[in-house]
Amino acid sequence: MVDTTVRVGIELSGYVSGFPVWQSFRVGRLSQEVIMRRSLVLPLLLVLLSFGLAEEGARYLIISADALIPSIQPLAEWRHAQGLKTKVVPLSQIGTDTTAIKNYVRNAWSNWPIRPEYLLLVGSPSLLPARYYSLQQGQSYTSDNIYADVGDNICAEIPYGRFPAKSAQQLDVMVAKTLAYSRNPELTDTLWMRRLVTIVREGGDSDDTIYWRDIRQAASLAASAGFVSCDSMSYYRGDNATKVATAIDAGRGIVLYRGAAVSNWYTPFQMNVAGLNNGWRLPIICSFTCATMTLAPGESMVGDAWVKAGTVTAPKGAVAFVGNTHSDVNVARVRSAMSRGFFTGLFSEGRHELGKAFLRGKLQLYTEYPSYTRDYRGFNLFGDPALDVWTSTPRRLQVEHPATIPPEPQQLSITVSSQGSPVSGALVCVSMDSVVYEYGNTDSSGSILFYIDPAHEGHLRLVVSGHNLYPYDTLIPVHEVGLAEESSRPRPGLQRLSxxxxxxxxxxxxxxxxxxxxxxxxxxxxxxxxxxxxxxxxxxxxxxxxxxxxxxxxxxxxxxxxxxxxxxxxxxxxxxxxx
Known part of the structure; x- marks a missing residue:
């Protein structure tokens, strides 16, 4: 169950990293060294006991407009089941201004036993505000960067993103597209996610050289990672939005645009996203240019259209959009740093979660151009920061585990393989309502061992996922079988032990x-x-x-x-x- 409230009280049940502690005070995957030092753990438990409540923390923090919480729950529950312990917090619990939201995230980062590794903001800027920045000559821009800048040093430490939904209906579409991309990727064409589209909108000046350098770098890195094709489109070659749409409708994993733009890409690449027909083959759009997304209340740009397009049963557009809320001149080299950093992180450094690749791009920008804070803050993400980007055809998994387990303390062994070879590093999570929640990564032999205590009958959910792995999701029945499972004698009955x-x-x-x-x-x-x-x-x-x-x-x-x-x-x- 995803944590949406603060629990009060004590219940003696549950495990943490294989060690039983109080469920209400479960503090996550603490290191074995800390757990073994009872001199530290026991005083902590007693302090928590004296106060009667504790903030458990979460790896994945979702802050949402209150009215949208029911629609974000399916994604929250999936990330939680994967092993990203998730907490959904309504704005009414935090406050609706940027300072209150910023302070809540910073407190979570500094004081929660499990600090957030990802931050998702849910709601359009009119429902959940972004930070407004005023510039000279009446110019301005908006950004979500401040919420992830927990060190108060401009740079974002937490991978962050936003679903800019104005309504539950819009959010349902974004959630459906994200879940389909992550859980059930379209595989009638097994190569679509390994195809790249690059677009250069030349302007006839020296910036064109920078654009082409970025395109070639991205295409080269993608090819080295196993991409099978790159549709290289250019204004000077006579390409246009129709050709871009045709490629996307056929299935493309990533689309990169370099060149001038404001609100939408410049002619002849001005996109009519509503006219696409790409279905569940949903790309990630990298719009490394001027403002093609907005976080200002009441405004709309092409970035919104990409993530909002389609319905829950007939999707289209994109699963995510990386773009800029700030426009300027003579900054082609600055946006180049963003592009180079993003694709280096994604394809060369193993930063395959979208939010991490996004922050890698921003880091490159800041490293090369630290005074261009407007562009650093200006780049934002519409989408799930924990989205694992497909860079290869997903591999099917074979997972060995017990067919059933008894409701008692036990060791649970899981082994993961694919086509006869062990899978190391797969994220494995087992959960059962509020009594079991354990996660970890498989070792070099594809194995992981959990110590769990399902205290009652029911079903234990087992989810195995990882980069370029088709998720394995099943329920293991939990019922009374006793120690001698082969015995056919009926149980004498249950006892109440206190x-x-x-x-x-x-x-x-x-x-x-x-x-x-x-x-x-x-x-x-x-x-x-x-x-x-x-x-x-x-x-x-x-x-x-x-x-x-x-x-x-x-x-x-x-x-x-x-x-x-x-x-x-x-x-x-x-x-x-x-x-």
Missing amino acids: ASPALFRRSTTLNWTGPGAAAALVIRDALGRVVLSTAVAGNSFEWKGTDDRGCPVPAGVYVCTLKDSGGRLLASTRLLRLD
Whole structure:
């Protein structure tokens, strides 16, 4: 479940990086070093306990106009299921002015246990404002850069983007196109995403040399990455918007425009996006020129048209648009830096998430031209910053995992391969409502091991994704099978197991009730190691905090499981022993 509210209270369930902690205080994938240092973890938990609530943080932060939250939920839930822990925050919780939004993001970056790795703004500038910058001679421009500039140094640290929707209907289209691109890419033509379109709108001056240099660099890098074709179009060659549209309708992965433009690309490349018919073969548009997108309330440019075009069932246009909100003269070399940095990051440096390639372009611009802050801030992204850009035909995955699992603490092994070869670096996430949420990357053998505790029956969702990998998404049934899965004997029944007190120093009493006959009690530490295994009778057991040898166990979290004479699980609970 995607986090949209702050939870209050304590529930002893869940795991973090394989270690059970309080669900309400789950602090994400902390390093093993920190988790193992109980002297640090326990005081933290007790401080949180004393306050009664904690901000968990998120890898993917979505700030949305309140009315659009239902429409953004499908994308939020998908990113969360992938392993990008996601938090959706309504503007009403933050404040509707740029300062309040900026401060919220900076606080998240500085203080959340899991700091945001991506920032998505949802809503048109009239619903969620961008920052307004006034220039000399009555000129101005707007930008979202300030929200990602958490270091207050002009440069954006967080990859960011915006869905500039004025209505739920517009947002539904953007979300549908993004989900289709990411989850179910169109593969009737398996090469469309490996085809590039480049456009040069010459002006008959020295800037033309810069434009052509950028086009050749992008085409060369794309070819080295495995792209199969490049449609190179030019004003002087007699090409026009009709030829561009024909290429896009046939399926193209990236479109790069260099040359003069304001609001739309200059004639003869002025695009009528509504007239396209490219369906689900949705490109990324790189408009590295003057203002062809706007973040000013009430305005509209071609950038809006690219991402808003189509419907949820008949899409067209683009999945994302990278462009500029600022216009100027004698800046071809500055926009060149943006183009060169973007494609270097995407094709040569492994920055295949769109927001990261976008920031790489901005970094190149700032490095070469640090005084051109208007252009640095002016470049913005319409689209999902976490979008993984297809640079090759997606590979199908074979994923090995149990067909079913029991509702108890366990190790879960996942192995990922493609065409008989292990896949390393794949992002694997397992989740189950609020009791299980674990993610990580496969090793060189394509494997990953999770320690999980699905506390009740249901379904565990398993999602495997990665760069140029067709996502694997399935549900693993969670039901009572006991330790002897082959046994056909019916379960005697479930027990209710509780501890009084659950937080203790010297001893605690475990009590159970229910129809099943309890025969054994097993207590494990946070690493899953058995510290005490004992036969039980009746309906209670006093644990004095010792192991099988009678030695005191250290402070920490412990999992207690109650089993019947056949070794089948009856109930489980968690305890915290204090220093």
